[in-house]
Amino acid sequence: MTMKKQELIHLHGLLAQVQEHYEEHTGNTVEHDEYLDQGVRPTSIHKSKTDHKAAVFALADGLTSELESEVKEPLSASAD
Template structure:
């Protein structure tokens, strides 16, 4: 994946995080992501930095979603 594509993916994941937090009221734990100090607008950072940020952000989002899973409701009608 090219650096420009990683930056784009990074920006999309940041929007997914914002949308998830707005819709659910839950806060995604992004300490690992924040510690990296790489934002989607940090175009001067290296490709590896953005790759690490994408993985950290994706991990934070998926961990939050998995921790909030509820029991599935049967689709069958009564």
């Protein structure tokens, strides 16, 4: 199943909000030069579906890299 352009733009916006929330609450900056170099933001609705897809992957990669750097040891799954 492939995503529609509108769905990618929505996901792009959600990832941008996750980044803003993370940076605001941790004081850390997400390094994502690849994302910034693309020049595609969630509000860039004139950009192609392919552009937004690449931006989503680049932003998600930057976010996961930042979060992985914080994890010192894996957390085990447990029910409270």
